[in-house]
Amino acid sequence: MDRDFFRQDALALAESLIGKTLVHRVNGVEIAGIISETEAYMGVTDPACHSFGGRRTSRTETMYSDGGHSYVYLIYGMYSCMNITANVKDVPEAVLIRSVLPAWGLDLLLENVRTANRRKNLPESVDDMTAAELFSLANGPGKLCNAFAISRAQNGLDMLAEDLFVRDDGYVPVEILRAPRIGIDYAGEAAAYPWRFTAKEQNKVPVFKLI
């Protein structure tokens, strides 16, 4: 991807990211998955967005960077949320990555999930997991950050560098569905805007065709 790809507004970027691959390189090992669910946060005019009304604090500072940087914050005191900044510098829009379909680096990904959930009885190997079981390891914003080892240590990274980035592996969603965003009931009428994008699922797994 190039810088212009990320300089779309958040609504366009959120849709464009469905089917792209999110990659995190940890100690030379690549964890990667196909993005299957996103939400657009449209900046100063969006009551659900952290930068609503131009709010600019130490937490929201990276939202004001140029398109294509990571914005990672902590939610509910226990989970990280991974966003990618949209639009140009000083226009604080972002796209929340809500779900990915794990595709590469599955051994390390499973190990990350096991480390974050020591009490749960998770499979020891990916070899005997179905696609639906693999999908369940990263099908939520907090879960995918655990699976990808993303925390606030990864806040503000340039997504055009080689640590945490997006690439196009040729997967195209069979169909993109739109729905209201999750967990923003406080946002008034904006809570009903269809600014969440999902890849259509069949048998509990998002479906892509390889071009």
Place this chain on the structure above:
DNA sequence: AGCACGATTGCCT
């Protein structure tokens, strides 16, 4: 310095 609450998840009934 204090406080209310959240772009969530998993476990319980």
Place this chain on the structure above:
DNA sequence: GGCAATCGTGCTT
């Protein structure tokens, strides 16, 4: 379907 876990953030004092 309800609810607890858990703490940084932003706003008030």
